[in-house]
Amino acid sequence: MRSLRGQVVLITGVTSGIGRSVAERLAGAGARIVGCARDGDRLTDVGRAEPGWDLRRADLTDPAERAALVDGVLADHGRIDVLVANAGIGWEGLVEDMSGDDVEQVYRTNVIAPADLARRVLPGMLDRGDGAIVFTSSMAAFASVPPLTVYCSTKYAVDGFVEGLRREVWTRGVRVHSVNPGPIRTEWLARSRGARPAEGEIEDGPGAAGARVPRSPGAPVEWVAAAVHRSLVRPWSRTVSVPRVVGLGRLAAVQPVRTAVDVATGLNAGRIAHRARRLAEQHTPH
Ligand SMILES: NC(=O)c1ccc[n+]([C@@H]2O[C@H](COP(=O)([O-])OP(=O)(O)OC[C@H]3O[C@@H](n4cnc5c(N)ncnc54)[C@H](OP(=O)(O)O)[C@@H]3O)[C@@H](O)[C@H]2O)c1
Structure with missing residues (x-):
């Protein structure tokens, strides 16, 4: 088992x-947490709760902000032992209803940013022969389904990147882990459309400080x-689904399940479109 004590972890x-939640867990294991987000007010709230x-x-x-982030952390902490490339946005909507900017925003956030951050932290890790x-x-x-087609395609890209990067670096001391969650109780869908706090919508459980939308x-x-922590203390790269059972979703790539998904989504196209438009209406700030 590897120790995270004193490790510089950029999340x-x-x-x-x-x-x-990952930051809280890794801080509890003794890691030095460096965290980022785009919303200054929410960062201030987190900073009050977690002064360390x-x-x-x-x-x-923004490529310039990615560069400044990594350069700044390296200048102030001397190294980055672990990168947790977690920031991402969801998008529930049919492709025909998305603007070009919407598509670019989802790809820039979910694909370009994590790939570029990995590229930027790798040289230090490879020099030390250690990192994750x-x-x-x-x-x-595992399966690209409407009305999440664009979002799903970004996560296909992430998995493809993980697979190749792992093959590039595994003999040189760098582990590349992928965590594939199923539905998790977060704000991801509401926030992705820029939703801000609404009256009466407040936190609803442990680790919820700062939560402002449904x-x-x-x-x-x-x-x-917990899955991220378990991966980081292992000496090898891992791919893990959370909960484990959602890993069965990989069967959707195999015939005849693949055809069954084609048929089910085709037969329900009207219902899917209706639901996507209703959710978009609910989640878009007016
Ligand atoms: N929730 C699920 O069901 C689920 C399932 C599978 C995978 N995931 C993935 O899990 C990851 C985390 O999502 P979550 O569910 O925890 O959602 P979340 O609560 O909305 O958290 C998203 C985080 O990403 C940050 N972020 C978004 N865009 C950013 C940008 N352009 N620059 C910097 N930070 C940005 C947000 O910061 P701000 O404060 O600046 O908005 C926020 O801290 C995502 O990659 C998502 O795709 C989620």
């Missing part, structure tokens, strides 16, 4: 949901945090 998307964390504002869709990168992927990487249903964030 993206630390202001809520999975990232916040080094929190930095960065919009990860964890990607928060999703069960959405959560989607699912398993607790702590399950994902």
Whole structure:
């Protein structure tokens, strides 16, 4: 088992949901937490609750802010032992209803940013012959289904990146982990459309400080945090689904399950479109 004590861990998307929970868990294991997010007010809230964390504002869709983030952490801490590339946004909507900017925003956040951050932290890890990168992927990487087509495709990209990167670096001391959660109780769908706090919508459970918008249903964030922690103390790279049972979703890539999914989504296309538009209406701030 590897120890996280004193390790410099950079976690993206630390202001809520999975990232916040991962930070709490790894801090409890003795790691030095450096966290980032784009929303300064939420970072301030987290900083009040966790004065020992080094929190930095960065919009990860901006290449200059990604560079400044990594350079700043290296300058102040000397190294990055672990990167948890977690920040991401969901998007529930049919492709025909999305603007070009919407598609770019989801890809920049979920694919370009984690790949570029990995590229930036790797040289130090390879020089030391030691380091770990964890990607928060999703069960959405197992089957691309409307109305989550664009979101799912970003997570396919993340899994493809993980697979190749692991093959590039595994003999040189760097572990590349992928955590593929199923539905988890967070704000991801509401926040992705820029939703802000609404009257009366407040936190609803442990680790919920800073939560301001309704959560989607699912398993607790702590399950994902535990999976990330278990991966980081192992000496080898891991791919893990949370909860484990959602790993069965990989069967969706195999015939005849694949055809069954084609038929089911085709037969329910009208219902799917209706639901997507209703949810978009609910989640879009007016
Ligand atoms: N919830 C689920 O059911 C589920 C399932 C599978 C996978 N995932 C994945 O889990 C990851 C975390 O999502 P979550 O469910 O924990 O959602 P969340 O509570 O909405 O957290 C998302 C985090 O990412 C940050 N973020 C978003 N865009 C950013 C940007 N451009 N620059 C910097 N930070 C940004 C947010 O910070 P701000 O404060 O700045 O908004 C927030 O801290 C995502 O990659 C998501 O795809 C979620």
